[in-house]
Amino acid sequence: MRYRPAKQYGDKMDPKILADGLRQRLRKKGLVPEILKKISDPEIIESYVTCSHCGALFAGHKEINDAIAESNSVEEFLEIIFNEPKRHRHDPAML
Numbered sequence: 001m002r003y004r005p006a007k008q009y010g011d012k013m014d015p016k017i018l019a020d021g022l023r024q025r026l027r028k029k030g031l032v033p034e035i036l037k038k039i040s041d042p043e044i045i046e047s048y049v050t051c052s053h054c055g056a057l058f059a060g061h062k063e064i065n066d067a068i069a070e071s072n073s074v075e076e077f078l079e080i081i082f083n084e085p086k087r088h089r090h091d092p093a094m095l
């Protein structure tokens with residue numbers, strides 16, 4: 001099942017604002033704006049929390065929605081997702 005931002009979120013950050021912020025980051029990394037426009041908000045958010053190594057999500061859908069609700073900015077969102085102590089890790093031998 002694809003990730004979908006919850007309809008209800010805190011009064012802090014709208015998933016749309018997060019998705020646009022992530023698009024800006026990807027544009028700075030060299031992704032073409034025309035391609036970025038075609039990627040939906042949930043897809044952008046999901047791609048940011050997907051391990052490029054194995055394709056697993058760093059956080060579950062509920063955690064993603066909670067992180068969106070708790071954060072005031074894109075940076076805060078990424079901090080919550082990636083600073084989670086039990087976050088997704090690989091055996092060093094696999095890297």
Ligand SMILES: [Zn+2]
Nearest residue numbers: 051053054056
């Ligand atoms: Zn992985």
